[in-house]
Each structure stands twice: as structure tokens, then as C-alpha cells.
Amino acid sequence: MEENILETYSRKNVSFKKGDGIWLYTDDGTKFLDCASGIAVNILGHCNEKLVNVLIEQAKNLWHTSNLFRVKNQEMLAKSLVDNTFADKVFFTNSGTEAIECAIKMARIYFSKLNQKRYEILSFDGCFHGRSMAAISTSNSRKMRDGFGPLIPGFKTIGFNDKSALNKNINNKTAAIIVEPIQGEGGIRVFPEETLKLIRHLCNKTGTLLIIDEVQCGVGRTGKLFAHEWYNIEPDIMAIAKGIGGGFPLGACLSSKNVSIGMVYGKHGSTYGGNPLACAVGCEVMKSVLEEGFLENVRNISGYFSQKILGLVSEFPAVFEEVRGSGLMLGLKTKIENITFTNEAFNQNLLLAPASDNVVRILPPLNISKHEVDIVIKLLRKTSKRI
Numbered sequence: 001m002e003e004n005i006l007e008t009y010s011r012k013n014v015s016f017k018k019g020d021g022i023w024l025y026t027d028d029g030t031k032f033l034d035c036a037s038g039i040a041v042n043i044l045g046h047c048n049e050k051l052v053n054v055l056i057e058q059a060k061n062l063w064h065t066s067n068l069f070r071v072k073n074q075e076m077l078a079k080s081l082v083d084n085t086f087a088d089k090v091f092f093t094n095s096g097t098e099a100i101e102c103a104i105k106m107a108r109i110y111f112s113k114l115n116q117k118r119y120e121i122l123s124f125d126g127c128f129h130g131r132s133m134a135a136i137s138t139s140n141s142r143k144m145r146d147g148f149g150p151l152i153p154g155f156k157t158i159g160f161n162d163k164s165a166l167n168k169n170i171n172n173k174t175a176a177i178i179v180e181p182i183q184g185e186g187g188i189r190v191f192p193e194e195t196l197k198l199i200r201h202l203c204n205k206t207g208t209l210l211i212i213d214e215v216q217c218g219v220g221r222t223g224k225l226f227a228h229e230w231y232n233i234e235p236d237i238m239a240i241a242k243g244i245g246g247g248f249p250l251g252a253c254l255s256s257k258n259v260s261i262g263m264v265y266g267k268h269g270s271t272y273g274g275n276p277l278a279c280a281v282g283c284e285v286m287k288s289v290l291e292e293g294f295l296e297n298v299r300n301i302s303g304y305f306s307q308k309i310l311g312l313v314s315e316f317p318a319v320f321e322e323v324r325g326s327g328l329m330l331g332l333k334t335k336i337e338n339i340t341f342t343n344e345a346f347n348q349n350l351l352l353a354p355a356s357d358n359v360v361r362i363l364p365p366l367n368i369s370k371h372e373v374d375i376v377i378k379l380l381r382k383t384s385k386r387i
């Protein structure tokens, strides 16, 4: 039956029947330790009891009404996001790509409202903002772009962390700079604090908008609710998804009130965005992540994890080049092919996610225990030894 599915992915020949916390089980009961978390999605683990319960309760009452009517769960989730971030306004989506699409449209129409011809979006080498035409237009990856042209005009990619290119390329056509504080698909590349601060400074100086993409690094993954909080900067627009739904498809575009001025009636929409089911789960995710001690625990456990990983890297210098990342968004740059490593880890029943730049991503649920970290390290050691 696999032949009926478009071949846009290279899938492992395995499917899972059941998930429980950090574990996944195949049809025959084989157990896998999941450190991919559906690519940074299942932040509370598989089948988290609280999330399952709110989803079931909501499913018994109401699934979908559309945005023609008020949706109470949507309003509650928006309030929670607004109360805990820079934002005043939220638009809900079903994915990260859609949140990015909304962010780009919002930036462009903002300047159109101000009667300014500023439309260019600056992005960084190695970025990944999704697969829509606008999202691939932010990228300089030939693999993602080739064959889809003409792409959308008004996008420009500059070098990762290239401060002089930043200074040079912001001009009177620039509408926004879009940045992931930690590039996920790009290979867990962390922007230095001084660069992010410079980006914010240049945006302030030139009236350019700052779009921060926290689709992968947001919602607690780095030990703060959002990664940009580590740098004491605020975006004008922020895209989130993945973790906010804990596994249920949900994304959002957040912005300040001023920047949202162009997004008025008729300018944007979504049939499913902000539906009662997704937002019920989103509210519960926010509640869990904001619970006292949750983020502190992410910081503690990630400190422990990093320490163990650093030990592993020095134990196997022929396999690893370096450790990257922040919190529970970790990357191992390998000296061998990263896919060789993830395949061997798979043989040891450990699921990891490859990324560009020959990096292996470790993205466990945020409530992983110390004991579970020890098991991950044991499996990573076994994998490294075999390699």
C-alpha cells in the first residue's frame, strides 16, 4: 500500500501502534526509545494522560464550527499566549508553514498600509521555514527550490551569522528579517547572542520587522517558554507550531497590535485554524509547560543530558565532531555520515532525527526523566561503539 503515497519522504520500514511517554511500540510489541518526538512535536511524550483526557472530553462535545463563529478554546489559548509573550494578537493555523505564511503576509501588508514600498524578506543561509512557495522562497537550498520556479520575488538569503551582510542588505525595500534563533533542519545551528541582538538593533534602527520562527525551538524546548527570551530580545512577529499542539496539528502566528494593522477582515483565513480540538490540547500544553517547575526541570535535565553527551563526544572522537544546541534541542555533528549514525541507532531501537550539516538531532520529550536520559546515553554509546 505504500506505493499509493507520494514518495517525498525516505521512510524507515516500520510503523508504530502505540506510544507511551518516551516509548513507541510496533505491531509486534518491539519497543523504541523516541528521541525524535515526531520532529520536536510530542513535547509531553506520547499519549500524555492530560492531553488525551482534554482531547477526548472536547471530542465528545464539539469538533469544528469554523471561524465564522467565536471559538472559546481559541480565545482561551490566545489569551494564554498573549499573557506570556510580547504579543497582543494571535492567528491560529494547523502547521508551522501556515504560521510562517501568515507572518510573511502580515509583514508585507503592514508596509502597504503605511504606503511604503517595503516588501523584501531577508533570511539566513541554512534556514528552514516550511515548504509553501513563500517558505521555500526564503531558502537557498537547491534541493527544496529547484523545479518550483518562478519562486516568489522579494526574498533574499544572506550568510548565517554574517553581520556585515546584514548591515549591507537592509535597505529601504526591506520589510522583515526572518530568523530561527536555533536552526533546526539546518543542523542545530545556534545564532550567537550578539548577532540576534544586532538583528534586533538594526530592525529598530531601520523600522524593519523582526520575524522569529520558533516553530521548532519554541514552547519550552530550550528551557524558556520561547528561545528568544534567552537573548532578551522580542520579535514583532513570531511563528510557532509543533510543541504547542503536543502532537495535535496546531500552529500560530503571534504579533504586536501595531504590526497586525493590515491583517483585517478578508485578508487572511483558515477553515480549520484554531478549531476547538486543537485549541483544547493547546491550552493544556500551555498549562503544563507553565506549571511551576516545568521549565526549570527542562533546564536541569538538559544540563545533565549535555554533560553526558559531551562525555560521549570525547569518548568517541572518531565518530563525533561536536555537540550543538540548547536545552533539549541537541545536535551531534558526526564525522561519519549522519544517516549512518541514525540508521545504527535505529538498529539499537533508538529514534533520532537527522538534519543538514551532517548533524544528528536529539529531541526528546521535555518531561524526559534522568533515568531515561541514562538509557538514551547507553544506547548512543552502544551505537557509537558499533560504528
Ligand SMILES: Cc1ncc(COP(=O)(O)O)c(C=O)c1O
Pocket: 039, 095, 096, 097, 098, 100, 128, 129, 130, 131, 180, 184, 185, 213, 214, 215, 216, 217, 241, 242
Ligand atoms: C523552524 C521551522 N519552521 C517552519 C517549519 C514548518 O513547519 P510544518 O512542517 O509544521 O509546516 C518547520 C518544520 O520543521 C521548522 O522547523
